[in-house]
Amino acid sequence: MASYVILSRFSPRAFAEPGEFKQLAAAVAERIKRECPGVAWKHSFATLGRFDVVDIVEADDPKAVEKAAMIIRASGHSTTETLVATPWEEFLAML
Numbered sequence: 281m282a283s284y285v286i287l288s289r290f291s292p293r294a295f296a297e298p299g300e301f302k303q304l305a306a307a308v309a310e311r312i313k314r315e316c317p318g319v320a321w322k323h324s325f326a327t328l329g330r331f332d333v334v335d336i337v338e339a340d341d342p343k344a345v346e347k348a349a350m351i352i353r354a355s356g357h358s359t360t361e362t363l364v365a366t367p368w369e370e371f372l373a374m375l
Contacts, residue, residue, distance in 0.1 A: 281320070281338040283365040284345045286352065287331040294357035308355045315351065317342040330360075336365070 295301050296339050312319065323336040327332075349360045
């Protein structure tokens with residue numbers, strides 16, 4: 281399975297109160313689980329930088345990851361940037 285990093289940034293319209301984010305996050309996660317069964321969520325991190333959330337996922341099909349990112353954008357009122365992530369050892373071996 282290939283690894284991907286999905287970087288997300290919330291829109292100011294995503295939620296009015298921080299507590300509302302829990303409900304929004306649960307709804308987005310459930311939709312992705314239902315509509316993108318080939319995407320395995322490995323880790324999610326909240327960050328204090330340019331992006332609000334960093335998700336690490338694995339999938340055999342990049343189209344499934346694209347769909348998951350679009351669900352985050354549409355349902356989560358976010359912008360996303362998705363990166364293919366190569367494990368360091370594999371990257372060094374390729375050189």
